[in-house]
Amino acid sequence: MLEAHQLRKSFKDIQAVRDATFCAPNGVITALLGANGSGKTTTLRMLCGLITPDSGHVRVDDLTVADQPGVARRRLGVFPDPFGLYPRLTAREHVQYFARFHGLRGRALKDAIERVAERLDMADLLDRRTEGFSQGQRMKVALARTLVHEPRHVLLDEPTRGLDVFSVRLLRRVLRSMADEGACVLLSSHSMTDIESLADHVVILDAGRVIRTDTPAALLANTGTVSLEDAFVELTRAHAA
Amino acid sequence: MFLTLVNIAHKELIDALRDRRSVAISLTFAIFGPAFLYLMLDGLAKDTAQSGEVQLAVVGAEAAPALIDHLEQNGVQLHAAETVSLARALLSDKVRTILEVPSFYADHYAERQPIALRLTGDFKDSGASGDVARVRKIVEAYGSLVANGRLIAAGIAPPRVNPFRVQTYDLSRAGGRSAAITNSLIYMFLIAAFVTGAFMTADAVAGERERHSLEALLVQPASPLSLIIGKWLACGAISVVVSIVTVVVGAALLTRAPLAELGLRLTLDTKAAVLASVVLTSLSLFAVGLQVMLAARAKTYREAGISGQLTVFLPVAVAGALLLGRDDFGVAALYAPITGHALLLRDTFLDGAVSLTQLATVTLTSTAAVGAMLVVGARWFGDHQRL
Numbered sequence: 001m002l003e004a005h006q007l008r009k010s011f012k013d014i015q016a017v018r019d020a021t022f023c024a025p026n027g028v029i030t031a032l033l034g035a036n037g038s039g040k041t042t043t044l045r046m047l048c049g050l051i052t053p054d055s056g057h058v059r060v061d062d063l064t065v066a067d068q069p070g071v072a073r074r075r076l077g078v079f080p081d082p083f084g085l086y087p088r089l090t091a092r093e094h095v096q097y098f099a100r101f102h103g104l105r106g107r108a109l110k111d112a113i114e115r116v117a118e119r120l121d122m123a124d125l126l127d128r129r130t131e132g133f134s135q136g137q138r139m140k141v142a143l144a145r146t147l148v149h150e151p152r153h154v155l156l157d158e159p160t161r162g163l164d165v166f167s168v169r170l171l172r173r174v175l176r177s178m179a180d181e182g183a184c185v186l187l188s189s190h191s192m193t194d195i196e197s198l199a200d201h202v203v204i205l206d207a208g209r210v211i212r213t214d215t216p217a218a219l220l221a222n223t224g225t226v227s228l229e230d231a232f233v234e235l236t237r238a239h240a241a
Numbered sequence: 242m243f244l245t246l247v248n249i250a251h252k253e254l255i256d257a258l259r260d261r262r263s264v265a266i267s268l269t270f271a272i273f274g275p276a277f278l279y280l281m282l283d284g285l286a287k288d289t290a291q292s293g294e295v296q297l298a299v300v301g302a303e304a305a306p307a308l309i310d311h312l313e314q315n316g317v318q319l320h321a322a323e324t325v326s327l328a329r330a331l332l333s334d335k336v337r338t339i340l341e342v343p344s345f346y347a348d349h350y351a352e353r354q355p356i357a358l359r360l361t362g363d364f365k366d367s368g369a370s371g372d373v374a375r376v377r378k379i380v381e382a383y384g385s386l387v388a389n390g391r392l393i394a395a396g397i398a399p400p401r402v403n404p405f406r407v408q409t410y411d412l413s414r415a416g417g418r419s420a421a422i423t424n425s426l427i428y429m430f431l432i433a434a435f436v437t438g439a440f441m442t443a444d445a446v447a448g449e450r451e452r453h454s455l456e457a458l459l460v461q462p463a464s465p466l467s468l469i470i471g472k473w474l475a476c477g478a479i480s481v482v483v484s485i486v487t488v489v490v491g492a493a494l495l496t497r498a499p500l501a502e503l504g505l506r507l508t509l510d511t512k513a514a515v516l517a518s519v520v521l522t523s524l525s526l527f528a529v530g531l532q533v534m535l536a537a538r539a540k541t542y543r544e545a546g547i548s549g550q551l552t553v554f555l556p557v558a559v560a561g562a563l564l565l566g567r568d569d570f571g572v573a574a575l576y577a578p579i580t581g582h583a584l585l586l587r588d589t590f591l592d593g594a595v596s597l598t599q600l601a602t603v604t605l606t607s608t609a610a611v612g613a614m615l616v617v618g619a620r621w622f623g624d625h626q627r628l
Contacts, residue, residue, distance in 0.1 A: 011626070048460045051625045073462040084454030086252075088259040093252070100248040101461040145457070 001025050002153055002184055006056035007046055009039075016042040018208040019056070024186040024201070026152070029179045031195045032188040033232060034205035040188035041081070043205065044157050047186070048078045060153060074102055077151035081158040083142035087131035091122065091141045094130065095148050102149035116144045119174060136167035143174065154178060156187040160194050172198055192229040202228075204235055211239045245463050249471025250478070257441050257479055267437040267483045274429045275491035279498050282422070286499035295372045296320065296335045298328040301342035305350075308342070311383045317376065325361075337369035338362040338376060353391065422505055423590045424563040426491065427583050431556035433487040434521055434582075437480040438529040439549030445472045446536035446622065447545030455622075465623030469533060469615050477529040484521040488514050508593030516589045523604045524582040528552065530611035534618035559583045576602040578610055 002024040009017040017039040024030035032040045045051040047058050049069040058065040065072040085094060095113050104112050117123045122140040125133075130141055139159075146154065154175070160168045175198060179185050189195055195202060195216065202219060204212045212219065212235050216228055223231040258264060296318045302309050313319060320336055322328035328339045341359040343349075349356045360376060362369035389399040446469070449455040458468060492514045500507055532549045539545035559579050562570075574580035581603035588595045 045456075045625065050456065050460055070462045070464075073460060076460065078457065078460040080453075080456040080460070082453045084449075084452050084457055086256055086452070086454060088256050089252070093255065097248065097252045098457070098461065101245065101463055103244075105244075142457070 001059075001061055002030075002047060002155075002186055003059040004043065004047060004056070005059070007043065007053045007058070008055045009042055009046060009051060009053050016208050017046070017053075020205070020208070020210045021056075022203045022210050022213050024153075024184050024203075026184045027179055027182045028200045029175060029185045029187070029198050030201040030203060031199035032186065032203050032205055033190070033195055033199075034188075035190060035236070038205040039208040040190075040205055041157055042208075044078075044155050044186075044188055048076055048155055049073060074149075075152055077146040077149070077154045079142060079146045079154065079156040079159055081161060083138050085130045085133070085138055085141055088129060090127050090129050091144070092126040094141050095126075095144045098145035099148040104149060112148050112150070113144075116148045119147070119177075120144055121170065135162050136164055136170075139163055139167050139171065143171070147174075147178075151183070153184045154186070156185070158189055159187055160189065160191060168194075192227070192232065196228050204232060206236045206239050209239070211235055242467060245467050246471045246474060249463070249468060250474040253445050253472050253475030254478065257445065257475060260441075260444060263437075263440045263444065266440065267479070268486070270433055270436050271483050271487040272490055274433060274487060275494045278425060278429060278491070279494040281425075282495070282498040282500070282503065282505075286502045295375050296337075297372070297376060298322050298331045298336050298339045299342065300325055300328050300339065301344060301346065304344060304346040305342045308380070308383055311386075312376070312379055315379045315382075317379065338372045340376065422503075423507060423587055424560065426495070426507075426590055427563060427586045428557075428560035429491065430484070430487060430517065430521055430586055431524070431560050431579070431583060432553060434480065434484050434524040435528045435532075435553045435556055437483040438476050438525070438532045439553065440546055441476045441479060442472070442529060442532040442536045443539070443542050443545035443549050445476055446533055446618075447539040447542050449622075450540060451542045459623060459625075464619070466616065466619035469537065469619040469622050473526075473529055473533045473611075473615055476533065477526045480525040480529050481522045484525045485518045488517045488521060492517075507590050509590070510593065513589050513593050516595055517586060520582050520585045520589065520595075520600070520603075523607050524579070527578045527582075527607040527611055528556075530614045530618075534614040534621075537618035537621040555579055556583070563587065575599055576606055578603065578607040581606070 004020050004022050007017050007020040008015075020039070020043055022030075032043060034040045042051065046053045047065070049058070049065045049072060052066065060072045060075050063072045063075070089097070092113060095116065096109060099109055099112055113126070117126055120140045120143055122137075122144060125137055125140060130138065133141070143159075146156075156175075159171055159175075163171065172194075175185050175187070179200070187194075187198070199216060202212075202214060202216055203210055204219075214222065219228065219231045219235075220226065223234045225231045225234055295316065297312070298320045299309065300322050302319065302321045309319065320328075320331050322331055322339075325339065325341060328341075332339070339359075339361040341361070343357065346356055358380060360373050362373050364370045364373070392399050392402060449458060459465065492509045495507065496509045531552055535548040535552070536545035539548060556579055560583060563583060570580050570584075575584060576599065581599065585595050585600055585603060
């Protein structure tokens with residue numbers, strides 16, 4: 001489980017995140033939904049310890065990230081936006097490199113790579129250099145390096161951006177299966193389609209504040225709308241007023 | 242920590258060695274630097290050999306026997322010809338100049354009138370113009386002897402009409418010229434230690450930011466310092482190898498260079514090569530540390546490449562000062578990075594030995610400086626505001 005408690009972060013005069021408090025439970029896909037500049041990426045970066053909050057704290061299960069960032073990161077798989085691959089390395093070398101940070105070596109490493117390649121249907125890509133890969137192939141490599149150590153908590157920043165429909169379907173299938181296996185999946189997105197098709201739980205951010213946390217069905221019921229898009233617009237408009 | 246460093250260095254080595262452009266630049270310098278110096282020395286030796294003897298075609302030699310004797314005593318090899326056209330026929334790669342002695346030479350000499358001696362040659366040819374300059378000096382020296390004799394005969398002491406006497410000492414003949422060539426060697430090695438890392442560190446460090454791979458890296462269970470140290474180890478290892486290749490190629494080529502003909506005394510044996518490699522290992526690791534730190538601050542590969550290339554001016558400045566003979570850097574410079582390395586290399590090639598205290602101190606100060614630079618670089622590398 002991931003918990004954000006009273007997170008606050010400013011960049012000079014700009015208050016990026018204000019007192020954000022929410023929880024992403026295990027076995028559930030939680031989505032951070034917000035417009036551009038609402039603080040989604042900053043919140044995710046604080047959750048994985050990349051940015052130190054000005055105040056508040058993050059917990060990964062029983063660990064406080066600020067106290068034990070190295071240990072906490074071993075439990076996390078982070079899928080950043082953009083992917084950022086090394087063009088001269090093969091897909092296998094990418095996955096090996098990141099797996100070794102988590103202590104995987106020898107037979108365990110080889111087996112982990114085989115498992116993640118099978119899960120992402122990318123065995124044919126493993127020994128090719130990533131230079132010239134399509135966006136969908138790049139996504140598979142980035143997701144493989146995120147998941148190779150089988151983290152119990154996965155954070156994804158705008159994971160479907162720029163992907164074709166086949167890649168998006170693959171990504172949804174993988175994330176759903178991980179949540180079904182008990183993992184905590186937290187993703188940020190401004191795509192209503194992603195949220196509707198994936199999220200069990202939604203955290204709506206507006207101007208750095210958490211303005212609502214609920215299930216998609218409850219959001220629709222509470223706002224009296226028929227689509228998540230309408231519900232989101234209604235809630236952010238009410239918050240601005 | 243150790244396995245993390247091995248993982249990072251291993252990945253960076255693979256990545257860097259697959260970058261053909263950077264590898265080609267490094268190896269080109271390692272091979273062509275010493276080759277260029279070898280060709281320069283070889284050319285210099287040939288010029289020196291050619292300037293050692295002057296061959297001269299002379300028309301009318303029988304009219305000026307004393308002048309002809311004087312020329313021969315000063316190393317000029319003469320080829321007598323009866324006419325100018327016959328003398329022209331003698332011109333070749335070695336005989337490049339004609340001296341014409343007029344038929345009235347003896348009469349004018351006896352009457353103490355000025356005598357015009359004509360020197361003819363193709364002055365576009367540097368060899369011919371060198372011959373003419375040398376023959377002119379010898380003839381002018383002979384003219385001074387004749388003038389002094391006439392002054393004495395007239396009862397005038399020559400010093401009265403020649404108040405100045407310039408004496409020239411050519412220091413370049415012995416140790417001075419060896420030092421100049423040694424400084425050229427040092428120049429080459431110092432730059433080799435800096436050239437390799439400039440692009441590799443830009444790619445390994447600033448490249449993470451430019452390719453957007455930095456965020457994925459920083460969320461791994463590895464500190465920014467260990468990431469920076471791993472990258473430094475990989476780039477440093479390649480830089481050290483390139484520097485040692487430069488030393489090996491340099492020593493192999495320069496031992497075949499005509500050093501003795503040039504009056505040079507350089508130590509290029511195995512011990513000197515090993516010593517130079519030790520000094521350059523320390524310098525290469527220092528150079529890469531500096532470049533890693535600067536690359537960690539850069540926002541783009543291009544910016545890091547420029548700052549990396551600018552670091553090459555540091556050894557250029559030190560080597561330039563040595564080439565200009567300004568080696569009095571002060572006591573601190575004996576033990577400081579770059580200047581200390583340069584002076585150690587000079588002792589290696591001139592004397593074949595160095596002060597072990599100086600070597601140890603320079604290595605220590607360099608290592609301390611590298612440590613400080615990597616800590617600063619890690620702070621810049623892990624700064625989320627630079628993502």
